[in-house]
Amino acid sequence: MSVAEREPKIVGFLCNWCSYAGADLAGTSRTSYPTSVRVIRVPCSGRVNPQFVLRAFQLGADGVLVAGCHPGDCHYSTGNYFTRRRFLLVKRFLDYLGIDQRRFRLRWISASEGPKFAETIREMTEELRQLGPRDAAAVEAHAE
Amino acid sequence: MKLAYYPGCSSHGSAADYDRSARAVAGALALELVDVPEWNCCGASSAHGADHRLAMYLPGRNLAVAAGMGMGGVVTPCAACYSRLNRAHHWLAEDRRRWLELSAAVGVPYNDVGKPRSLLEVVVGDVGLEAVAAQVRRPLKGLKAAAYYGCLMLKPPEVARFDDPENPRSMDDLLQALGAQPVRWGFKTECCGASLSVSRPELVEKLVGDILDNASAAGAECVVTACPMCQANLEQRRSERHRLPVFYFTDLAGIAFGLSPRELGIPMHLGEPLELLRGKGLLAAGEEGQG
Amino acid sequence: MKRVGVFLCWCGSNISSAVDLDQVAEQTALLPHVVHVEQYKYLCSDPGQETVRKAIKEHALNRVVIAACSPRMHERTFRRAVGSVGLNPHLMEIANIREQCSWVHPDKVTSTPVAVDLVRTAVAKAVKDIPLEPSYVGIEKRALVVGGGIAGIQAALDIADSGYEVVLVEREPTIGGRMAQLDKTFPTLDCSSCILTPKMVEAGQDPRIRLLTYAEVESLSGYIGNFEARIRMKARSVDLDRCTGCGDCWNKCPYRSPGEFDLGLGKRKAIYLPFPQAVPNKPVLDRATCAYFQKDGKCQVCKKVCAPGAIDFEQQDEILEERFGAVVVATGFDLWDHGRYGEYGAGQHPDVISSLEFERLVSASGPTDGKIKRPSDGKLPERVVFIQCVGSRDEAKGVPYCSKVCCMYTAKHAILLKEKIPSSQSYVFYIDVRAAGKNYEEFYRRATVEYGAQYIRGRVSRIYPRGDSLVVVGEDTLLGQKVEVEADLVVLATAVVSRSDAPQVAQKLGFSYDQHGFFTEAHPKLAPVETNTAGIFLAGACQGPKDIPDTVAQAGAAAAKVVRLFAKDQLETEPTVARVDRARCAGCEWCRPICPYKAIEMEAVTERVGSGQVARRVAKVNPSLCHGCGACSVACRSGAMNLLGFSNEQVWAEVEALCL
């Protein structure tokens, strides 16, 4: 089954305080979005180890989203600054692994930005559809 | 100390007197001033309102040529030139790509000659007040002088990088070292409007009047400048009620060093500067009446 | 053996109408470790919770997965439910199939696979759950208040009134702070000392408050509930126990110097009382100006006249070590030095003064006994110019922010001037008048309409002397014309800035401060009195420019936070904190600087290697300080640092379960 037919699969790491609450808000306000995303709740975007992201790609995820509070609003004051710096590096590493950088997104989504969450999922799904299915084997080979 | 010297256009004309005293005083202080060869006009008050690039290139060329002379920096006696040279220097320092642009435009490779300095800056900063004081033969005792810096030597401060733009002290300190008595007054850095002197003289007369009024009210017997534009403007655009002589700081330094008014070009000033000096007993018998 | 029970909630029709729960149940039952799957209409209802409890007992479940609404809704509810039948509350996970599934994917065909995935992921995480226990720490029920301005005084009084001991440390010889220097206060024009003095006296007399004036905190260690402070008591040269405050010493002391309290406008003796209402009402001997210390060791007049023998030239600084459960920081503010405004005379014109100096000039207890005499010649000024925003809102020379109080105190000054010198005229140069407070706009109106203050919208460009007056040049921007005022006195509303040593204070006590030196609150809206360090609270202008009403409100809030803490006997800390696997820790310290709460320290451990002992350093997390953000666990290269509740193994398992 090609990606064009099936829904791409996005693993979403959402911080508990802002982005997870934002996703909840999309729900409470019944803002529908594609069924592509599966959410993993983490306390802070700073908790997301790049290895989790790579593992998701390794296991065939089509896209990965890391979302946290806006810079300056982090519940733990500085967590998302680390996230930002860390994932700049990860993006470059993705290139090296042969994974299109566009498959990975880092987004700041606040607890009141339900629509932004839905929109992010819509955009990402659309982009992943256009990128087509992934060659998981390539990652496998590098990561070993 | 050997420095590249940028005299500025007026040194050949209305400020020929300043040119004389500046060179004479520099000589007395063992400052060797070597003219920047084939220097060109810095664009003064006109280029920057016409074309930003022209306003950078004209002074920029002089900086490039001066750098080629391999001396301890470039110095100018004119505050307007000082300002234009510093604007260009600042602009060039902000972005090295501009070095190439300038070199291509003026046909001289640009290298940084260091921050352009004014003659006042060199005398107070590099030569130093102690060395100046050591040259004094005729202390200017009892001479109440208003040090007038004007605007361009100090503003804006991030370009001029010289003295405090609101309460400068360097010329006051220098006057003190010469034995004179600098007065406290409020118009040290007010603009005299020199750039409008030809085209809107009636406006400039008001500015000059305010400055001279304030100096007189503060008890000054003369005004001292470090700029040919200021000097000429204060002399030429004043009204009948103002009698204060307007000196260059080099005039007074020269007198204090024992040089004659004639060597310093003082008789070329408008008004009666010699009267004041005479009244203060600062002229030797032989110097009376010269001019 | 892991025995997982999964409970699927219908939420009435909220979930059941959009997700085929039978199919979810069917697929879930096939997952490893799952021994029981059950559906219920409203799981959060009492009977719903009872269903879960019953199943745990019946099926000997040791892990529970609730597939229902967001954990942000009912995590607590269900933790409590499983806890009530003896299962560790942290052996429960929630799959959010409502907000993140049925409500956003209304089509059963596409939503059901999502729900299946989410439940599977929750099961995978639950399998890796381990029992977590909160830790408890005892609480030292004494509070330290640093800074004795109105903020510190108010906080100390509120805490003491709730029955707890307080130590109030003030650096100056008396408490009172800036408010003691003010004359009257906006917006009601109460006399500052009339409302402050009773509070100062109360703080001085309350048996539960120990005042340590002329003292400073040297260091603070420990954590919430258990701080340890070292406090330096500076040598006052006066034995406070013996001194009766009779005043003979300072009356007789022959040496005078400019007084700090009056900002140099008046003089004080070398041994002095900063102001008549000082608390404690006992003098301090300033060694820097005393003849005995500075000159010849003679003089000693004070010692001779002091009947109770309280003068002690030999007194040394003393260090106290005290334990506290909580700290309130209330070190206040300073004023920007207008010496940087060359265009306003750079502080060289004696008749260009700051607003605080003006307060001293109008104050009845000030150096001029409340007569507004200008500093140069003592003349009563007729024409007074007030300039607002001096240093404030000036990114070029001063600070970019608004100082918040100067608009109002300037209006106050215009009123006070008119009251004291009825023939006078005031001119106020302003850019905006910010009178956003209860009765503030009305107060400003009084200044203009009733007291005739002339407000001119524009920033002054220059002040210069003309004769014995000052020429003030500005633009009336509403007219679009340059204006000049010849004034007898110019008063500058200089910016409120942090104390110059604020960064050092913050570092010593261990919390953060912003680029202007103001102390940073944990959250600008929802935690405005907390700092990032649990157990340390903020009050007053040390956190940002503030007037007295705001300061007192914040001080009360800080006190309430302290009391809230002291109301417990033990402090339960969240169990979802970081934990180090010592065996794996390489001691690299990558984790330490990343922690926003300074929860990680290094400790030495000795281990047996072969036959010898080897000492090495490993990281250690203080669970009372850790907030559980997990940043450290990512920084750790050796996998030694983990976050309980969101462990590496758990997230890993979730990723794997999701990507199946």
Place this chain on the structure above:
Amino acid sequence: MAVVDLTEAAKGREELLTRVRELAETDPLACYQCGKCSAGCPLSFAMDYQPRQIIRLVQLGMREQALGSSTIWLCAGCATCTTRCPRQVKIDGVMDALRQLAGQDGRAPREREVAAFHTSFLESVRRGGRVHELGMVGSYKLRTRRIFQDGGLGWNLLRHRRLPLKASPLRDRKTVERIFRAAEVRG
């Protein structure tokens, strides 16, 4: 007084702001209209718009009024405004920029004499590489038909040997011509 149509002005606003930002290397939007610039300006008494108001015109996109003002020509370039601006706006640079834009638009300057002076000045520079004061003033007088202005003053200077009849240009006239050309190309 006329009513200003802000939506109309807004159409050219971005373009004007962009040009001013480029030429003056400063952002007029930072200005909060405090008036400190005008208050310190030595020539504000003669200007039709205060320096602060010029910045305001630029903020609103009112190009006509800004470029047609007398202010941009009467500004003496003393930088007192810039030195004191609390928002770090380079007001003198904005004045320069607006004069340049007025020139580029080929618009008749509001202050004819001032503009004529600058033209004569730069002509003199272009011709000889340095300004020859007597020649420059002569050209200015012809341009403005103010033949007799300052006659006494000129005579006085001549008498004091401060107004030489002869110019002292650069030996190689092309040196400066080249610079003017290079600037024209970049402009």
